[in-house]
Amino acid sequence: MKPTNGHSPDPGAALQGQVFTTRFDKLLGWARKYSLFQYPFVTACCGMEFMSTACSHYDIDRFGAAFPRFSPRQSDVLWVVGTVSQKLAPLLKTVYDQMADPKYVIAFGACASCGGPYDDYSTLQGIDLIIPVDIYIAGCPPRPEAVLDGLLKLQNLIQTSKQEWGS
Amino acid sequence: MSDERFFEHQAIDKQYPGAVHDWHAQHGDRTLIVDGERIQDIARLLKTELGYNFLVDLTAVDYLPRKPRFEIVYQFMNLETKSRLRVKVQSDELHPEVPSLTPLWPIANWLEREVWDLMGITFRDHPNLKRLLLYEEFKGHPLRKDYPRTGRQPLIGPKE
Numbered sequence: 001m002k003p004t005n006g007h008s009p010d011p012g013a014a015l016q017g018q019v020f021t022t023r024f025d026k027l028l029g030w031a032r033k034y035s036l037f038q039y040p041f042v043t044a045c046c047g048m049e050f051m052s053t054a055c056s057h058y059d060i061d062r063f064g065a066a067f068p069r070f071s072p073r074q075s076d077v078l079w080v081v082g083t084v085s086q087k088l089a090p091l092l093k094t095v096y097d098q099m100a101d102p103k104y105v106i107a108f109g110a111c112a113s114c115g116g117p118y119d120d121y122s123t124l125q126g127i128d129l130i131i132p133v134d135i136y137i138a139g140c141p142p143r144p145e146a147v148l149d150g151l152l153k154l155q156n157l158i159q160t161s162k163q164e165w166g167s
Numbered sequence: 168m169s170d171e172r173f174f175e176h177q178a179i180d181k182q183y184p185g186a187v188h189d190w191h192a193q194h195g196d197r198t199l200i201v202d203g204e205r206i207q208d209i210a211r212l213l214k215t216e217l218g219y220n221f222l223v224d225l226t227a228v229d230y231l232p233r234k235p236r237f238e239i240v241y242q243f244m245n246l247e248t249k250s251r252l253r254v255k256v257q258s259d260e261l262h263p264e265v266p267s268l269t270p271l272w273p274i275a276n277w278l279e280r281e282v283w284d285l286m287g288i289t290f291r292d293h294p295n296l297k298r299l300l301l302y303e304e305f306k307g308h309p310l311r312k313d314y315p316r317t318g319r320q321p322l323i324g325p326k327e
Contacts, residue, residue, distance in 0.1 A: 086302070086320060086322060086323065087301065087302045087323075089322055089323070090323060090324055119316075119317060120309075120316070120317075121309040121314065121318055121319070121320065122301065122309070124322075125319075129322065130322065
């Protein structure tokens, strides 16, 4: 077989092992799950574990979720890290509403998930009372391993869900 | 018979007879229980003549079911001599009212707002007596002992 002008007489043979086929939905999911821009809504001590996870030792960048954006309009995933009081709840709702689709929410730790130890007059008993939540991470506060596990679960959820695109 | 009252107690008694209802002093922890209506006068005396120039804290306690129910606690300190003095006002009313100390110490502004917010004690002639920590729509005063422990307030919407 003699190549002519760099072209093979059989195009399929030359592409062997270099091309694979997939569905567009799956490709989009793969791209989305590895390029999560985050909005950390950090209110309490869980923030220390979030910082630990984000820094070099646990290195959340390995999972494509390194970049915190400090505008909700540029972010894909809202991390609600810590206790949310009833007074703060309208602001959290505003931040969520400002995010562009597709958007995901992670409730980080016991307080954000269900109010945690604060069964009292001022604490919101879980952020799912005001905004939809995709992933709950248990712990008070959660270990960085649990945080990464939650992130991987979110990535799996993004990969396996139907992708909305276009208009 | 020597006079057991400590110096500040004597000075207040001399200026405002009958204003001090009770007192105790243990381990240098000197406390006066005074008439609520005279608290601003007494605080002014402490500040201007006795050198208690620092209002360390202003708080309140609900001792339900004890009578009198409420205690408003003022912690004063003299920064020159490093001596401390605690002054308490007792009240058994459902909505106690005492004069504000804001004209004497600006920090009393926020401390009194906090006590109003959480305990429902009114400070007369306060320049801006509204909630400090909680939100305006909140009903009641949650650090009162008769506030239900699991009492939930309705969620509030975003501000316009």
